[in-house]
Amino acid sequence: xxxxxxxxxxxxxxxxxxxxxxxxxxxxxxxxxxxxxxxxxxxxxxxxxxxxxxxxxxxxxxxxxxxxxxxxxxxxxxxxxxxxxxxxxxxxxxxxxxxxxxxxxxxxxxxxxxxxxxxxxxxxxxxxxxxxxxxxxxxxxxxxxxxxxxxxxxxx
Amino acid sequence: xxxxxxxxxxxxxxxxxxxxxxxxxxxxxxxxxxxxxxxxxxxxxxxxxxxxxxxxxxxxxxxxxxxxxxxxxxxxxxxxxxxxxxxxxxxxxxxxxxxxxxxxxxxxxxxxxxxxxxxxxxxxxxxxxxxxxxxxxxxxxxxxxxxxxxxxxxxxxxxxxxxxxxxxxxxxxxxxxxxxxxxxxxxxxxxxxxxxxxxxxxxxxxxxxxxxxxxxxxxxxxxxxxxxxxxxxxxxxxxxxxxxxxxxxxxxxxxxxxxxxxxxxxxxxxxxxxxxxxxxxxxxxxxxxxxxxxxxxxxxxxxxxxxxxxxxxxxxxxxxxxxxxxxxxxxxxxxxxxxxxxxxxxxxxxxxxxxxxxxxxxxxxxxxxxxxxxxxxxxxxxxxxxxxxxxxxxxxxxxxxxxxxxxxxxxxxxxx
Numbered sequence: 260x261x262x263x264x265x266x267x268x269x270x271x272x273x274x275x276x277x278x279x280x281x282x283x284x285x286x287x288x289x290x291x292x293x294x295x296x297x298x299x300x301x302x303x304x305x306x307x308x309x310x311x312x313x314x315x316x317x318x319x320x321x322x323x324x325x326x327x328x329x330x331x332x333x334x335x336x337x338x339x340x341x342x343x344x345x346x347x348x349x350x351x352x353x354x355x356x357x358x359x360x361x362x363x364x365x366x367x368x369x370x371x372x373x374x375x376x377x378x379x380x381x382x383x384x385x386x387x388x389x390x391x392x393x394x395x396x397x398x399x400x401x402x403x404x405x406x407x408x409x410x411x412x413x414x415x
Numbered sequence: 416x417x418x419x420x421x422x423x424x425x426x427x428x429x430x431x432x433x434x435x436x437x438x439x440x441x442x443x444x445x446x447x448x449x450x451x452x453x454x455x456x457x458x459x460x461x462x463x464x465x466x467x468x469x470x471x472x473x474x475x476x477x478x479x480x481x482x483x484x485x486x487x488x489x490x491x492x493x494x495x496x497x498x499x500x501x502x503x504x505x506x507x508x509x510x511x512x513x514x515x516x517x518x519x520x521x522x523x524x525x526x527x528x529x530x531x532x533x534x535x536x537x538x539x540x541x542x543x544x545x546x547x548x549x550x551x552x553x554x555x556x557x558x559x560x561x562x563x564x565x566x567x568x569x570x571x572x573x574x575x576x577x578x579x580x581x582x583x584x585x586x587x588x589x590x591x592x593x594x595x596x597x598x599x600x601x602x603x604x605x606x607x608x609x610x611x612x613x614x615x616x617x618x619x620x621x622x623x624x625x626x627x628x629x630x631x632x633x634x635x636x637x638x639x640x641x642x643x644x645x646x647x648x649x650x651x652x653x654x655x656x657x658x659x660x661x662x663x664x665x666x667x668x669x670x671x672x673x674x675x676x677x678x679x680x681x682x683x684x685x686x687x688x689x690x691x692x693x694x695x696x697x698x699x700x701x702x703x704x705x706x707x708x709x710x711x712x713x714x715x716x717x718x719x720x721x722x723x724x725x726x727x728x729x730x731x732x733x734x735x736x737x738x739x740x741x742x743x744x745x746x747x748x749x750x751x752x753x754x755x756x757x758x759x760x761x762x763x764x765x766x767x768x769x770x771x772x773x774x775x776x777x778x779x780x781x782x783x784x785x786x787x788x789x790x791x792x793x794x795x796x797x798x799x800x801x802x803x804x805x806x807x808x809x810x811x812x813x814x815x816x817x818x819x820x821x822x823x824x825x826x827x828x829x830x831x
Contacts, residue, residue: 262778266829297770298787298800321800323770324830379774 264375265382266324273328273369278335279317286315288400289409292392294384299326301389305396307405311342323385325376330389332369342397349394356387426719426727432810434459434715445780448815453598453626453759453806454784455648458712462651465711469704476700478677492703495710496693502713503643504634505660509692512666513706516657517625518548520644521592523659523696524621525552527669528642529590535561537589540618542567542575542604543796544597547789549623549644553592562589571797572750573602580609584616591620595627599788599802600749601732601759603627610639619665625649630728630757630808632721641665647705652712656705659696666692673698724809728758731807735760735816742820744827748802758807761788764823767830769803775826776803781818 283304290303299322306315316334320327333352337345352370354360355377362371376386399408432438435457440447449457469491475484477492493508500508514520533539539553543566557564565583568576591613596603606627610620619641627633628643629650635643642665647656661669671678671689678698680688689695716724733753739745744765750756764772773785784804787794794800805819 262775262829265774296786298791298794299770300800321768323768325770382770382774385770 264378267372267375269332269369269372270324270328273331274324277318277327277331279331279338281317281319283315283317286317287407288396290392290396290399291411292388292395294322294326294388296384297322299323299385299388301326301330301392303330303389303392303396305393305400307342307400309405313337313340313342313345318389322388323382325373325382325385326388329370329373329386332373333389333393336366336368336370337393342401345393345397349390349397352390353387353394356383356390426723426809428727428810428812431719432812434461435810436460436463438810442780442782443778448779448781448818450805450807450811450815450819451782451784452629452808452811453649453788453804455654456629456651456808457810458653458708459651459715461715462653462708462711466653466704466708469707474704477703478694488703491707491710492701495706495713498710498713499658502717503628503660504636506636507663510660510663510666512659512661512693512696513701514644514657514659515655515702516646516648517546517623517644518552518657520642520657520659521549521621521623522552523672524642524644524661524669525556526672527696528665529553529556530559531668531670533560533562533589536587537562538565538585538587539563539589540565540567540580540583540591540593540613542569542573542593544569544573544600544602544790544793545592545594546598546623546625547791548625549592549594549621550792567591567593572748572755573597573600573604574750574755575604575609577605577608577612581612584613584618588613588616588618591618593620593622595622595624595633596630596757596759597749597790597793598626598759599761599790599793599804601756601761602750603631603755603757606638606640610641614639626757626759629716631725635660647709647712650709650712651715652709653702653705656702656709658709663692666696669696671695671698675699677701719809727809728807728811729753731811731813731816732756732758732760734813735805735807735819738816738820739823742823742827745823748797758811759804760806761802761804762823763799763802764827765830767826769801771830772803772823772826775829776819776822779818779822779825781815781822783819 286304288305292301301320304317318330355362437457473484473487475488477489497508500511568579613620621642622640624643624645628645643660648654675698680690746763748761769785786801
């Protein structure tokens with residue numbers, strides 16, 4: 260176990276220069292996820308068009324470098340994806356983080372850099388916070404038949 | 416500036432360290448620097464041996480067997496109670512109720528005392544720096560009873576405004592429940608004054624002493640405290656054992672929380688009567704080994720001497736505050752003056768999240784805590800989601816504080 264496994268260059272880059280940070284002008288899914296263990300919070304905005312494609316995603320919040328970079332990476336991984344594909348990406352990421360399955364690099368993009376977090380068990384929750392929040396948001400969106408979703412403080 | 420391992424008061428940290436087997440461990444191929452004592456303390460050989468001796472030579476249930484092992488187990492368990500009572504200067508051993516820990520002790524009061532004496536419109540006084548264990552039980556009592564919680568004014572360093580506090584009392588004031596030492600800020604509250612003022616209004620006081628009793632001499636009679644809650648595992652004892660101290664009359668007036676074995680006098684088909692203290696409040700087979708281990712922990716602390724423990728930690732805290740406040744970009748929480756506080760030091764390093772600081776320090780073998788420390792309202796008041804926290808104990812040394820300071824400087828550089 261070395262610190263380089265955790266703080267890969269790609270991760271530090273997303274941490275220092277987060278992509279898609281801040282509110283999204285037009286959003287029909289707004290989710291807040293909290294990690295009650297450490298107090299980290301993430302807010303997620305998604306815009307899903309009538310064809311079921313994620314046309315926009317952004318995040319804000321406060322947390323450690325792992326949670327913030329993971330959220331940044333996630334937005335990049337799902338923007339422009341149809342919902343079904345987004346679910347596949349989420350499943351691939353969660354499989355990698357929680358089950359130790361080999362990730363699909365084409366699918367996850369920079370997300371594969373987070374694989375090393377598995378060696379730091381207490382930090383896994385940091386990495387999956389935004390992804391769990393996204394999954395919850397998509398599930399709520401589907402359950403509501405595509406209605407606007409706004410949820411606060413969901414425990415992931 | 417250096418602090419020798421052996422302080423002026425005669426505490427020899429080097430000799431003490433030899434009594435704690437875990438302190439010889441390596442973590443990530445580095446010597447362990449254990450600075451998470453506010454979460455739980457390490458255990459001396461004497462405590463570990465006491466547990467082992469109980470299980471290996473006289474393991475038996477207490478208060479019921481007529482055989483030799485049970486008699487010995489009962490005697491050792493009650494002896495542990497007596498030692499804990501002496502340690503805090505309780506008037507009677509039966510004023511010491513063994514619980515699982517501070518949380519259970521406070522819930523015991525919230526249920527067993529609160530449900531009897533707190534009703535709709537009544538008020539419970541707390542501070543915003545309470546650990547969740549001295550906050551949530553009162554919120555639950557307030558919801559059951561219709562009572563309300565009122566917060567004693569304090570500044571960001573946890574210093575209580577005693578004049579404002581004195582003005583809060585009214586006919587509906589029922590209880591003051593306050594920490595004796597903040598687990599985040601390290602602030603030591605003026606317990607004697609808080610209790611004296613409350614008693615002028617005939618209001619009892621519960622002191623959450625989880626962070627104070629392990630580190631400073633506490634005399635419950637001198638303080639005139641009504642209830643005092645603390646945990647064994649933060650004072651060199653095992654986990655799963657703690658204490659509710661209550662003045663005899665207060666405990667007598669309480670209803671038991673746990674009905675079952677040991678706590679009854681006569682059981683009939685439709686009703687029962689309770690036995691006397693302390694068994695009335697200790698239903699079921701207690702943590703016998705834990706109590707015996709706590710007795711050994713108390714012996715150890717008394718052999719070293721609580722004034723010596725306090726002096727050593729005070730010196731080390733002062734050293735750490737000086738060293739850390741000199742570090743660029745490090746924000747320290749709690750009183751600046753070591754006289755107002757114990758060795759619990761919360762800090763924030765530049766813009767680096769405390770979890771990242773914690774992971775970087777861990778890589779160097781340094782154990783600290785990072786998070787909200789079960790004090791979310793206080794975190795909100797301080798305007799942070801989390802802090803990193805180093806907390807000291809009798810076996811820590813100035814060299815370890817140096818390691819911490821170096822580690823913090825390296826963590827900051829890593830994220831810049």
